[in-house]
Amino acid sequence: MDLRDIEIFLTLADELHFGRTAERLHVSPARVSQAISRQERRMGTTLFERTSRRVELTPVGARLRDDLRQGYELIQSGIAAASRTGERPVGVLRVAAMGIVGHELGPVVDEFTARHPGCSVERREFHFSDPFGSLREGVADLQVTWSPVREPDVVVGPRVLTEGRVLAVAAGHPLAGEDGVSVEVLGDHTVLDLGAGVPSYWEEAMVPRRTPAGRPVLRGPVARTFHEVLTAVASGEAVTPLNAHVRRYYTHPGVVYVPIVDVPDTEWVLVWSRDRETAEVRAFAEIARELGSRAI
Numbered sequence: 600m601d602l603r604d605i606e607i608f609l610t611l612a613d614e615l616h617f618g619r620t621a622e623r624l625h626v627s628p629a630r631v632s633q634a635i636s637r638q639e640r641r642m643g644t645t646l647f648e649r650t651s652r653r654v655e656l657t658p659v660g661a662r663l664r665d666d667l668r669q670g671y672e673l674i675q676s677g678i679a680a681a682s683r684t685g686e687r688p689v690g691v692l693r694v695a696a697m698g699i700v701g702h703e704l705g706p707v708v709d710e711f712t713a714r715h716p717g718c719s720v721e722r723r724e725f726h727f728s729d730p731f732g733s734l735r736e737g738v739a740d741l742q743v744t745w746s747p748v749r750e751p752d753v754v755v756g757p758r759v760l761t762e763g764r765v766l767a768v769a770a771g772h773p774l775a776g777e778d779g780v781s782v783e784v785l786g787d788h789t790v791l792d793l794g795a796g797v798p799s800y801w802e803e804a805m806v807p808r809r810t811p812a813g814r815p816v817l818r819g820p821v822a823r824t825f826h827e828v829l830t831a832v833a834s835g836e837a838v839t840p841l842n843a844h845v846r847r848y849y850t851h852p853g854v855v856y857v858p859i860v861d862v863p864d865t866e867w868v869l870v871w872s873r874d875r876e877t878a879e880v881r882a883f884a885e886i887a888r889e890l891g892s893r894a895i
Contacts, residue, residue, distance in 0.1 A: 600638060605671055607634040610649065612664040615654045686889055688718035688879040695723040695739035698825055698850040700867065703760055703895050704743060706821055707887045714886065728794045728823035730801060734872045740880055745842070746866045749800060752875065756869035757888040762895045763843040763864055764805075765856040767828070769835040772855070779860040782807070783839070786814030791831055791839040792821045805865075829854055846893050866892075 611620045611631060621628040641644050646660035649805070656664060692711075696704065696807050701722045708720045724760070725733040725742060731750055733739040741756075748755050774784065785807065793802045809815055819837040822828045831837055833853035842865050846856045869887055871880050 600675070601748055602639075602671075604634045604638060605667055608638060608646070608669060609664065611635060611654070612656055612660065615656075616735060630782055649817060669704055672775045688715040688882045690717075691719050691721050692741065692780070692879040692883060693721045693723050694883070695725045695733045695742035697725060697744070699844065700743060700760070700842075702848075703844070703893070705758065706717075706893070707883070707890055710886050710890065711883050713884060715879075718882075720883075726824050727797065729796050730798070731870075734870065734875075737872075737875065740875065740877065741869055741871045741883060743867050743869055745801075745804060746868045747800065747804060748868065748870050749784050750798070752873050753870050754873050756865050756871065756884040758892040759887050759890075760867035760895050762867075763862045764784065764840050764859045764862050765843050765846060766838055766842050766859050767832045767845070768819075768838045768855055768857060769833055769857050770853045772835065772838065774857055775855040777857050779858045782859055782862050783810045783814075785810055785816045785838075785840070786810040786812070789817045789819035789837045791837045792818040794821050794823055795857070805842075825849075 607620065607624060607626075607630075610735070611617065614620045614623065617628045617631050620631050624631070635647060642659075644659050645657050646663060648655045649676070657887070688711075694701065694704065694708070701736055705862070708722075712718070712720060723733060723739050723742075731753060733742060734753060743759060746755070766774065773778055786809075790806050790825055793806065799812055808873055820831050822831055823841075828839060828841070829851040832839060833851055840859060840862075841856070843856075843858070862871055869884055871884075
């Protein structure tokens with residue numbers, strides 16, 4: 600008897616009705632009848648007494664039911680356990696971030712590896728000039744990036760970090776000595792261009808095309824990495840808004856960071872490829888959701 604025939608036999612032994620058995624197993628009543636008849640021929644005995652009014656187990660059928668049930672339940676239990684094991688995070692989870700932002704995910708990484716010792720976290724870096732390439736190319740399983748994210752093939756997960764913003768200017772720039780500036784000043788200066796590979800909506804969340812008053816913001820030289828940004832700013836070629844964590848992690852000769860006082864906080868979110876959502880990705884995102892967003 601194969602496993603499906605055993606399932607049909609045990610279900611019929613419970614229901615004692617061919618129609619209800621077929622409904623439970625999503626097969627036709629003929630399929631149930633054929634399976635039982637085949638079993639009876641193989642064993643050379645009758646397992647069910649059936650009339651037009653009722654179906655009953657024979658003594659042999661009742662004995663077979665009792666003998667098979669325990670084994671069948673053990674098989675089902677083993678299959679369920681294997682399925683649960685398959686959902687446990689194992690192997691390596693690759694998490695990508697822009698520069699030092701990955702360091703700020705430390706609490707989530709620590710909690711993930713503590714709960715799932717069979718899975719390690721490998722940190723990767725990506726540049727803002729190619730914000731979703733690491734996911735699409737399979738280089739990273741997860742990444743943290745500023746929102747909004749409006750890519751149809753990318754799932755947006757929980758928010759993990761928030762922070763303010765600063766304006767990076769050259770040390771000799773007229774704004775360098777200010778305690779704070781308005782985003783409106785971008786209309787008076789040239790800003791860096793993040794490159795053609797960056798979605799416009801995503802770039803504008805950090806470097807707007809127009810000021811709140813509607814003045815155009817002039818784009819200047821293209822910068823593809825953060826070190827190119829610092830070099831261009833230090834040389835006086837352009838200014839650029841940045842996230843405030845740069846004040847803590849990055850010092851550069853000739854660059855000054857001035858707080859921008861009237862922009863929303865940057866919200867960093869976890870994202871992953873829609874067609875590569877794994878048990879590891881789901882577990883990491885769930886822990887991030889549990890721990891909540893943290894200000895940096």
